[in-house]
Amino acid sequence: MSTIGRRDPLLAISRVLIGAIVVIFAFCAALLAFAFVALMTPLRENMLATLPAHLGPATSGAVGSVLALLIAMLVIAILFMRDLLRIVGSVEKRNPFDSLNADRLRRMGWLTVLTQVILLFLGGIANTGSYRQAILAEDAIVTAISALLLTLILFILARVFRLGAAMRDELEGTV
């Protein structure tokens, strides 16, 4: 019998790390939401004035859109981490080949796609010269390829888990 399960240190560390990331992301999302709400008040002018000059003239609409997209990205990241945490939990319960995990992995794949779409919108809003240069930078291309690979891996793993769950179901009634 495999020792992978409740006492696996990797799973325990993952649980702590994912939990910490969720807390940090939730805190950041709350701060951004606070800023988003503040943007709708008379404080708006003061807030826009504090933005660095090299970013160009900022309108409350553009800043608000960026804030909303960043909040959406953080919420997506939290949903992604929640699914990952549940997958870790299923391994701890020694029941990873469950169709629920296949659904989770597929959802994580779509969340990754959604994040890339939001990044595209963010790129459209941040239309300053320095951002365009960043888009063309090698790092940005590598990041885009990594995201594409991650999406592919998640969708493939979702199929692997669905097949694994079906095989387990088939074995369940075997004596």
Place this chain on the structure above:
Amino acid sequence: MAITVKLDDRLHDKRMTLTELAERVDITLANLSILKTGKAKAIRFSTLHALCRELDCQPGDLLGYAPD
């Protein structure tokens, strides 16, 4: 299910209980009960081998086919 399991007859012939058989073939009593009550979806050759060895019979003595 068109396949029937005739474990009771052999157990009676051998004067053996289900618990005793489960211990001898090294499978759980729960699984052996599933097999006995016809709720199993499949049977491993290793299980069939162990059952035939302990009950001193052929696979055909344990399994039957009843057309639907």
